[in-house]
């Protein structure tokens with residue numbers, strides 16, 4: 001069925017200066033390292049290439065932006081439609097007065113470093129968020145009391161029909177780990193604001209954040225970061241721990257001992273191990289505390305939509 005779908009898509013791919021790969025493996029493009037292929041993987045050459053591709057692509061074909069895959073589970077059945085990956089020119093970062101202007105594919109950590117080098121305080125919390133600018137905006141990424149909503153000036157978004165629009169932070173309707181972007185809206189550029197400070201002071205804060213992370217999170221593992229959002233008045237990790245899920249395992253996936261809201265995938269894990277484990281944890285927390293944990297990690301692929 002996937003083969004047939006791919007052959008059909010091959011015939012309807014619009015002309016592009018970018019790179020198109022059919023039946024493209026995605027597992028190596030995500031932190032969990034799991035999941036099936038995309039029918040089509042598209043790396044646009046630049047904003048105009050992406051704009052015209054989307055405009056000319058049959059509007060019934062789904063489109064999924066993927067950043068660096070630090071907050072997603074790609075399902076084993078793969079992704080139907082076109083996955084868009086922003087690399088090359090989309091990773092450029094410039095400074096314009098008190099703004100850091102970056103492509104949607106730039107790493108969030110590089111925004112923090114550029115801001116520190118420029119003497120702009122504000123974006124330093126992004127230093128340990130291992131995603132891209134587009135992922136950080138969609139997820140309203142946050143750490144140590146600051147979120148993207150606090151530092152974003154504007155974002156340039158291309159809609160599924162190929163319309164480019166510049167929107168202000170206020171128009172993005174940010175809430176806790178969420179924005180009002182449509183699943184197929186693609187952030188191609190954004191401007192983050194900062195205020196003047198001594199670069200050494202900012203770098204000291206970067207180092208402090210890094211130390212806090214090393215102490216509390218299982219870094220350098222195959223994980224998707226926080227699996228569930230913190231419910232109002234509770235911390236997800238505390239509920240998971242109190243429900244007895246620390247170290248719980250399904251197949252090759254287990255709940256981290258170091259941070260109970262992180263799931264870790266061992267070599268040989270598949271997406272279904274991770275998702276089944278997540279659902280088992282939700283069930284236990286619901287039974288014991290009556291609290292329904294909401295997934296923070298996006299689950300993308302054939303099956304229920306994220």
Ligand SMILES: Cc1cc2nc3c(=O)[nH]c(=O)nc-3n(C[C@H](O)[C@H](O)[C@H](O)COP(=O)(O)OP(=O)(O)OC[C@H]3O[C@@H](n4cnc5c(N)ncnc54)[C@H](O)[C@@H]3O)c2cc1C
Nearest residue numbers: 067068069070071072131132134135136141142186187225
């Ligand atoms: C070790 C670890 C620590 C983490 N710590 C934090 C933390 O402190 N705070 C925090 O908030 N998060 C944290 N995360 C989660 C994750 O890093 C962030 O959510 C990050 O912003 C996701 O960016 P990404 O590029 O990896 O997005 P992906 O995982 O690739 O995608 C996530 C979502 O964003 C969408 N998306 C990706 N790119 C674009 C784009 N260009 N335009 C529109 N939508 C797009 C995808 O479609 C998907 O819905 C952590 C993750 C890990 C693994």
